[in-house]
Amino acid sequence: MHGGEFFISKTPLTKKQKIAISVAVVAAVLIFAGILTTVCIVGVKSRPENRWDKIVPGTFFGELSVKEVDSGKVLQEKQKVKFVVTEITKEQYEQSDGIGTVKDVVAEKCKQDKYYKFELFVEENGEYEQLMLGKITSNYRWDVYTYEDDVYQSYLDPTPDGDRCYLLVFTDGSLQKSSYLYKGE
Secondary structure, eight states: OOTTOOOOOSSOOOHHHHHHHHHHHHHHHHHHHHHHHHHHHHHHHHSGGGSSOOOOOEEEEEEEEEEETTTOOEEEEEEEEEEEEEEEOHHHHHHHTTBTEEEOHHHHHTTOOOEEEEEEEEEETTEEEEEOOOBEEEEEETTEEEEEESSSOOEEEEEEETTEEEEEEEEETTEEEEEEEEEOO
């Protein structure tokens, strides 16, 4: 062989060589297809409109676990909670100045303007009493958007998964209360 020339065998390939080449080509195609599929799945799942943290409107119920803020001691008492999410207009959102209302930041990333009103009720003596939420802001943490108000230091994490739609954690005096919220009637 001299510079720039390459050698082409004049003898035909053996059956073993043909099988080895075929197996190598099929393996390369399968690996390429697997990589392409993985890239497509990751791309689709990472698009904001496919995330699991969109706000879901409706009425949701749960049973609050209660613990003391200072000691972290979990109390035996449970408390029922109702959470109502209603879609509102941009004008209603702007008039509220963010008090008990939010702009859906995930929908915004999908080029949609969606606004919601949050209402939180806890059961007292067999009746639901409304807790007046304060100004609600969005916060990006742990790869999800959460919504927090400044009165109850509430933390609301949209987690639609089957009937479960939200994780709610809030402080009521010296007690921290938390619950998953489920779609209700």
